[in-house]
Amino acid sequence: MDRLAEAEYLAGLLNEDEVFGMDDLGNRTTVNLRSGANQVYATDTPNITNRYTAVGGQPLAYDAAGNLTQDHDGYRYVYDHENRITRIFKLNGQTEIDVAQYAYDALGRRIGKYDAAAMETTFYYYNDQWQILAEYTDDTTCRQWFTYGNYIDEVLSRNAHPYGLILAMQYYAHDHLYSPAALANYNGFTVWERYEYDAYGKVTITGRGADNLWYTADDVTLSASAYNNPFTFTGRQLDILDNGNLHHMHYRHRDYSPALGRFLQHDPLGIDPMSSELNYFKPEMQYNDGHNLYNGYFAMHMRLDPTGTRELSEIIRLAKKGMRGLKLMTCSTCLTSTQGIKAMCAVARGICGEDLDPKECLCETIKSNTAWKIICNSCLFPLSLVYDAIKGMGC
Template identity: 25%
Template sequence: GEGPARRPRCTLDAMGRVVEEIDEAGNAQRWQYDPEGNVVLYQDRDGAVYRYAYNSWNLLHREVAPTGGVTTYDYSIRMEVTRVTDPNGTVSEYIYDAWDRLIEVRRHGRVKERYAYDLADNLIKTTDGEGRPLLDIEIIPGNLEGVRTLAPRNPGGPGADGETTSGARQYFEYDEAGRITRAATGTREVTFAYDESGRLLKDHRDGLGVDHTYDGSELVSTCYFGRFQVSYAWLDVETLAITDPTGAVHHWRISQSGLIARELSSGTTELARYDADGRCLLKAGAHRLEPSLRWRRLYRYSAEGDLLSIEDLAGEVTLYEYDGAHRLRREMLPGGLQRYYDHDLADNLRRQPGLSDVVLQEGNRLQAANGDVFEYDDRNNLVRRRGPGRDVGYDYDALGMLVSCDIDGERWTARYDPLCRRVSKTWRGQTTTYYWDDFRLAAEERPDGAVRLYIYVDTKALVPFLFVEYPGREADPASGRLYFIFTNQIGAPVRVEDDRGNPVWQARIDPYGQAHIAAESQVAMPLRFPGHYHDPETGLHYNRFRYYDPILGRFLQPDPLGIEGGLNLYAYSPNPLVEVDLDGLAAQHKPRKPRAKGRNKKGRGREGRGRNRPRPQPRSRPRTGAVRIGPEGKRQVRNSRGQWVNIRNGDFAGKTHPVSGVPFDRNGFPKFDSKFDTKIDPSLHQASDDRQFRAATKNLNNAMQNDPSLRNQFTQTQRDQIASGETPDGYTWHHHQNTGKMQLVSQDDHAKTGHTGGREIWGG
């Protein structure tokens, strides 16, 4: 153990606000405030300075990055974001109706999409800038999407199975908690089942897929295709045994100090060590028949989490440099070779090894690179790439998913389930099919019928540690061939070994994902970054909701989330050595937040780059916190994961709790006598109670400086506790049902009043 962590040293201003915080390593963060208490300057632990300015309503109007890039925000009189201008001058505009619903999005002066809603605020129709329908949604009881009708983007284009032709329909069914149990098209069906805790038990396509079994809180087994079973057993508090479908057993030894050892049946053992922020510090591998290590990599980071160096087993060091905004700038290899990376003010990658002569057009779209020219459709998807000896066309469905490529006259096609998970790709008459386990790839079946199963250490792991190959789905489970996957610091595979520990695939992965595969490699390994699958036919990575080009270092399609995923709709993370886009929706690199104190406990890229600005989005489901009467007559509330959960003590709606005397509102939520109400930043909605409570207490402390009457309601002991960030004695913070709202209430009343609060609804 490392002993108890020391608390950071804080310096407060006259208003009790933190202006400097120095951690146990001596790294300082600093803040400056305007008279209204808004943060106008933040300096992070690497010395980068972010500046902010606000309008008369204390809404963020201007932010200046350490590189000098300026982003501005404009608002309506109802405080809705109406215009965002990025550092390159790209303008996004948003139009709302009288009910504050987003009805139109404009990109660089042109209408991209329009939205229509029903009386319950459900999104029911999406059209493009010319008024052509893209998506129609039929709402079923419970305010849930029952049927989607997708319009064709290219009538007469690809669609061998009829799913990209006019009137393609997707059907959805749900359980009483609002979880999807069936998602179907005209040719395929995906079904799901869950246990009482909401854990996924089944993910099947057309009757085939993955099943999970639990014993209490522990995963017991995962079964593929009803035949190939993986078993999990905890031998003690630190040792997990995994038995794969062939019967081979592998052990995980997980210590509280961040050291993890995996002992594989092949004889290879890998040690990995992580720090308190989850950053990988060490990976080392050895085989029981060899006296010395096979590999060792030591990783060193800056105070803010930028990867500074990698030292290998031979003692050779690769160094990395960054600009003031934590964007990769230079890579210095052991032999003296230096490789450069350039970004413009809007995070467009302008140069990397293999990328040059980049020319951009409006909206951060690519016009030319590497001698190729690029064309986009009216929804800003890349539709054609032409260059010397190359002519590639791309076609998309109404959801923006890539459904075909015309590669120098040859057609490549892809099909998806209604959740945008790819279920097949076809090239030169050969089709590979895919099966999923929720958000991650479970298995693939090649054109010759051979099957590959991806095995994970648990249901939350993003990267498999093993794949097993069989000649077909009916093969004897014991006959499988085992291949073990070893990854770098962000989970990208760099080595594969067979069941005897012999290397059968090795690669060097460039920062932006281009793989240089060893010539002696004997097996195919399409996995790249976590959530990325490489297609050699197109040269692209399938990244769930979009496709990514590792040579260009950018996506083909704009982010489906709009600026929710980042101001640049095409950019990959400019710090790819520590940040990963898992599903094509957000590369995690966000500007520094104008927040007070800013205790970055989880490391940049998780919440240090959090989302501070409003992100306009159309409403496609009932909002978080919506209440209904469920199928069994019980009051239910919709949580942030889209599930309907029963409201505890909902029968007390409009009544008083018999023990605590706390009244309940008409929806079944308690109405505590609150000493102080506040809202916490959206980046903290999924954080721990401790971090949420400290943020709420900080807001209370700031309010007390400006309100003597509020300050006088607390004893001196309680004031001291509040000033130090602690919840005052006798009180607790109640998660109100309204998203982000916290209330300081009597600890005794709170404990005696059973209720459903914000923890179950919006996080905590």
């Protein structure tokens, strides 16, 4: 089943290894942590979503959309209408302590973060590939900026100097998952920080001690990066919140908990019918669009427009391939041409306006229009894919 049973670490004591017990569906039943502590997981097995209901005896809670609203460490998560986390609170008896707040732009990119414990606000500036180019502490002060390689999460360097002074440049060394393993100085001769990960991505950050040498007794384990490095496991953003007590990872359209080894939200596009939920380590079976809209990781087979939306031709190809066994007629208006879709886009936008849910309005509009209804029924073209195409065109 390719499920992780044990992680053995090359350094440390033998009891620092991690051991995972799994049920037949791949849900955790027990975890022996590196600290030596044991955790028991409870799963709502009649529930087809296989949600964890308790960890170590502490209950977990979810909303109607399947988003995790309370974890086993006492953190409460608040979501907006698009299932994006907007606030995190820490439960403290009958009161709640503010931990973090987040803001997003019209494209869904996370553009602002407030860390309550640090009393610090960070703003993010992106390119059209959803890569963070720079961090700002206010409208004009740049804290650091980044450069990238060929892969969307392959961050190569950071520079904390506002004018790009070469001596301020720092370079990342990566492992095979594009997770930074070290942060080095501008010429690569000096390593400032090291990053090590447990089996599900929780990072341990190590700095040099007073002797400025590595792997000596005075190496220091840090609660957060001394250089404000935000990128860790698989090259994604890590928020270390609540004075180091909460590790919260942002994967563009979803958020990930290294402690649970799971995302906090459902995949917004569902599960690809041609893949398996359990084949993370089988790249030949996976898709990945770089925006975590699919559960794949290694390969990037889909064509994307500059905002990361799937191209219409790709949607049509997937629709055809995914409907095996059905007679899929090719009509010029909705499959071989984009004219019909564009017409729907223009008319639906005019009918629906800004205040109504566009998908619901589109459904009603198509149902009320005989011509469109015939097009969709005759081609067996799923309405959800039509909506994805229209949304990708800016409707």
